[in-house]
Amino acid sequence: MIWLIGNKGMLGSDVGYFLKETHKDYIASDIEVDITDLEELKRFISDKKIDWIINCSAYTAVDKAEDEPGKAFKINAEGALNIAKIAREKEAKLIHISTDYVFDGEKNGSYTEDDDPNPMGVYGKSKLEGERNIQNIIEKYFILRTAWLYGKNGNNFVYTMLRLFKEKEVVKVVSDQWGTPTHTKDLAGTIIKIIQDKSDKYGIYHFTNEGRTNWYEFAKEIYERAKKHKLIKKNINIIPITTEEYPTKAVRPKNTYMSKEKIKSSFGLNIRDWGNSLEEFLMDI
Numbered sequence: 001m002i003w004l005i006g007n008k009g010m011l012g013s014d015v016g017y018f019l020k021e022t023h024k025d026y027i028a029s030d031i032e033v034d035i036t037d038l039e040e041l042k043r044f045i046s047d048k049k050i051d052w053i054i055n056c057s058a059y060t061a062v063d064k065a066e067d068e069p070g071k072a073f074k075i076n077a078e079g080a081l082n083i084a085k086i087a088r089e090k091e092a093k094l095i096h097i098s099t100d101y102v103f104d105g106e107k108n109g110s111y112t113e114d115d116d117p118n119p120m121g122v123y124g125k126s127k128l129e130g131e132r133n134i135q136n137i138i139e140k141y142f143i144l145r146t147a148w149l150y151g152k153n154g155n156n157f158v159y160t161m162l163r164l165f166k167e168k169e170v171v172k173v174v175s176d177q178w179g180t181p182t183h184t185k186d187l188a189g190t191i192i193k194i195i196q197d198k199s200d201k202y203g204i205y206h207f208t209n210e211g212r213t214n215w216y217e218f219a220k221e222i223y224e225r226a227k228k229h230k231l232i233k234k235n236i237n238i239i240p241i242t243t244e245e246y247p248t249k250a251v252r253p254k255n256t257y258m259s260k261e262k263i264k265s266s267f268g269l270n271i272r273d274w275g276n277s278l279e280e281f282l283m284d285i
C-alpha cells in the first residue's frame, strides 16, 4: 500500500489525483496527522502494510521561515526524520521532496546531484537537514529536489502574476534570479513512474521542467500566453528589476538551474519544456 503524506498541498493534491487512477487503495494524510509527532504517525498506520511513502508535506514559507526557524526545522528536518523512521520500521521505500534552495546559487551552469549544497536561508537549511536525516537512517529513499513549483491547488507565482495583471497596469519582476518553473503535474507523474517501475535506484535526483529562465521572462511568458487564451484582456507593462530593487526577508539564490540527466537516464524520462507545461496549466484553469 502507498501512503501519501501532504495530500492537501499543491504537489500532494496532484499526486493524489494520479494515485486515484493508478493505485486506488492508497491512503493519505495531511496536517491532521502531524509529521512532527512520531507517535501520531505510528498510530495512523499501525495496522497497515506500507510499501511506499510519498512525502509532499513541508513547511514551505521561505520568507516566514526566517522569523520562525524553530517551526521550519521541526517540520522539514524532524518531520522528515520521523517519516524515515516509519519507513525503516515498515520496510517501505520513501519518496521525499526537497528543493533547489539547498544550493547557494553561485555556480555558473547547472547543478548536478554531486554538487555540494550550501543553503542561504532557514528554509533551505531546514530542507537540507531533512535530506540528511533521511540519508542517515534509511537506504531505500528517493529524494527529488525540485524548483519553482506551480499547480492548480496552491499559491504560486503563476496565480500571483494573473492576479497582478488584473489589478495593475505595471508589474515589476526580478530578472537576475535564474532557474526552471515546474508544473506539479509533471513532478507528480514522475513520482508515479518511480513507483510503477518498482525502482530500486535509490538516491538524490533533480527534477524540474526543461529549460532555463528568470522570473521576469517567466512573467512575460505567463502574460503572453494568458492574453492569447483571453484570461486577461488589457495591456500590461512588465518591467525587469534587480534583486536589490526587490528585497525579501530570505536571500534567494541567483542561479538554481539543475541538471536532469541523472533522473532522465535512470527512469527513461522525457521531460516537458517549461513553456509547454505552462501552456497546459493555463488551458486547465
Ligand SMILES: NC(=O)c1ccc[n+]([C@@H]2O[C@H](COP(=O)([O-])OP(=O)(O)OC[C@H]3O[C@@H](n4cnc5c(N)ncnc54)[C@H](OP(=O)(O)O)[C@@H]3O)[C@@H](O)[C@H]2O)c1
Pocket: 006, 007, 008, 009, 010, 011, 012, 030, 031, 032, 033, 034, 035, 036, 055, 056, 057, 058, 059, 060, 075, 079, 097, 098, 099, 100, 127, 146, 147, 148, 149, 150, 154
Ligand atoms: N512550492 C515550491 O515552489 C517548491 C519549490 C521547491 C521545492 N518544493 C518542495 O516541494 C514539496 C511540496 O511543496 P508544495 O508547494 O506542494 O507545499 P504546500 O502546498 O505548502 O503543501 C505542504 C502540505 O504539508 C502540510 N503540512 C505542513 N506541516 C505539516 C505537518 N506538521 N504535518 C503534516 N502536514 C503538514 C501543509 O498543511 P498546511 O497548509 O495546513 O500547513 C500542506 O498541506 C515540499 O517538500 C517543498 O519543500 C516546493
